Amino acid sequence: MDSQRLADELKKILPAERVLAGSLDRKMYSYDSSFHARFNSFIPDAVVLPRSTAEVSGIMRFASSHNVPVVPRGAGSGETCGCLATSGGIVLDLSGWDTIDEVDVSNMQAFVRPGVVHYRLNEHLADFGLFFPPDPGSTRMCTIGGMVANNSSGLRAVKYGATEQYILGLEVVMPDGSVIITGGVNCRALKNVSGLNLTKLFVGSEGILGVITRIRLRVWPRPKARGIAMAVFDSLDEAPAAVLDVYQSGILPSGIEILDSSAIQAVNIYKPEINLPAAEAILIFEVDGNPAGVEWEGLKIAEIVKKRARSVEWTTDKDRMADLWRGRGVVAMAAARLRPECSRIFAGEDISVPLSRVTEALRRIKDLGREFGITVVNYGHIGDGNVHTAPVINLENSEEVERAKGLADAIHRLAIELGGSTTGEHGVGAVRNQYALAEHGEAANVMKRIKEALDPGNIMNPGKLLPPGGE
């Protein structure tokens, strides 16, 4: 169906102003943050901006009867092409559907539409002394719908885990347009083991099974205090060892972040005023909770880590903590400063490895960088073995671009070899699905059978998450 006819049909379901059919409008939905999208143009045939479950249902009924692919999209902040129309079709931009329908304080939960932005939800919840714990680095723009679809996590996953732990139920529009509610239509219980856990099936399903239109979230009491210990290491091996020491002492920090020597160098070039000490690695431990507990745990961490670190600084001062987080926060942007006129790319950027092999992973990624002739900066959530690698390349050098693709592939294969995963929190999309069989074996085929059962026409976000071919 050509773009204009498709738009005309969609305008029978939604008001005309919420159907974008112009070529320029559609082009502006051809990207996300991925490296892959830099060199491929995935222009949808139409973009719609639904604002009700009935509208989404109408779109799905139409798409299913005409066999048109449908791709749900949040803020488009992902790195995997997950929200791009790689097979054409309709993009559902859900990011403007951003109402917080209810904060049920007495039942510790919130009911939201998919477009609510993460930090705005937490700003709203703060008025009730509550928060939604998963803490992605993209908090300023990512939507709750996108977080659920990708099972996002972030800096504080060490203690609070990923999004899946906080989803009590979902409203989902199925590929045929029918609407289901997982977790029970009237269920506000925090515990529920009745039936197959369909909620968890949809969390992290990256839009291949249905469209998430409403989310019931579990929320938690907001911690009263936070503190940070920054430890500086002369040896890279000592940093992961120090993390294990802290765990073994019975302390569970809310976040443990690592910057390797390249990340430290990049930060100091980009923002000299942050002035991080030159070192092989820096660890940032964050603890949260009640003030007395935070103080005790922070001092204990400092004492334990000091045995391996060159220096440790413990602080609960808000300004100082902001400074220290800033050092971690600017790495992503600072990476590009290691090579003037080059750009940081998102490729091979999210592997997850066993804690016991983090050091090995960091060293081998550096080796791979040398092998492929690509500058790499490593940082990440060492507390749960999630390593973020930032390759820095000249995007206009096609030969270097090809080498970067090779590097990303090698990093993904390294993760599997080390007993880890190609992605800790960013998802699979269209850039890591080629590793699905290597990662999941026969389970990948069960995933395909689930997909076929729920979406026999394969119209929901085709070409994502599952092994390519024969979907």
Next chain:
Amino acid sequence: MAEDLYSLKEHYLRCVRCGQCRSVCPVFEEIGNETASPRGKVFLAHMLASGELKADAEVAQKLSLCLLCQACTKECPSAVPVHKIIMAARSQLAREMPSPLQKLVFKDIWTRPSLLNFSSGLLRGCQGLGLTSLGRSLGLLPPALDLTGRLPSQPARNFIKEITKAEGAPKMRIGYFLGCTTNILFPNVAKSTVSVLSRLGCEVVTPRDLKCCGLPQAENGLIDTAEALGSFNAAAFRRLGIDAVVTDCASCFAALRESNTFKGIEILDLSQLLNDLLTGHKLKKTSRIITYHDPCHLAKAQGITDAPRELLERTCAGFREMPGADNCCGGGGSFSFYNYDTSMGILDKKISSIKETGAAVVATCCPSCIMQIRHGLLKSGQNIIVAHPVELLAQSLQ
């Protein structure tokens, strides 16, 4: 001010399209879809520069949907100067598909003070005869025409002398850049600026032949015109010999500071200068509650937020912050004329913030913001006064 688009390649290539700019863009918030996002405009600029996209009216319309408020530039984790890229893209569009209307307004009229005066006189006359109201009520004239409000009887240039002597021994010889909006729409601001500076011991030099600062031209892609205006104005100040230049317009201030043509001439922030000059002075404080709106060209472009507040606190007993004081008011120079409805949506939020403070006066250092906020207050029937801090200071000094 504006640069060549291709020279910004390193910057637009650095955009990883993460979308963090969406979180702060007032235009995106109002329009609510990706086509209005700052990263989307960087994407368009990139395609325009690489030749993947041809200049046309649709591209121009998309790129016009930016206030150049710089909120995205400040927010960008990859330090991409989004506003510069958009200005450069507009400049490329102006070269590839020149708009006769833009040329007429911003090059042929706006660069000639006599024609600008004549045009404003014409508008004043039409307003006086009720023709604009009639045209508006018949739907023949756009609502954006209401933005200027009723023009004052005469521009400031008619009564500001080229040299205004200092009261007492002169401490410094200060150049006063009298901007177009202050001159035509807010002559009382100009009068207050000159009188306050003079009373505080400055000899004030207001060159007779000053032209526009060049910002409206640069924002509309006419870089060469903007540069020529900058050179002309800088020469006027150099000729008359001054210690430094001040202006009561945040937009002119940013334009002068960022202009290469003003290199070597010190451009001082008016609020900071006044705070320095007021050291030791005791002022009569008003009991009215005053709140302050940060103009984007002062707060985001130049990082000046404390000095105006310090100045206001000298003049009032009850200063009260508004939520989101540095959120754009939706004016954005010619933005509100091109995109009136979007601009009004952004303005509504600003008016709500102002109302929340319960203030009797909202102060701001930019005549364009004064114009915009005054329009919003009038539309929503609020009895709140909009004033420039220098006007409030002039009252306190009396």
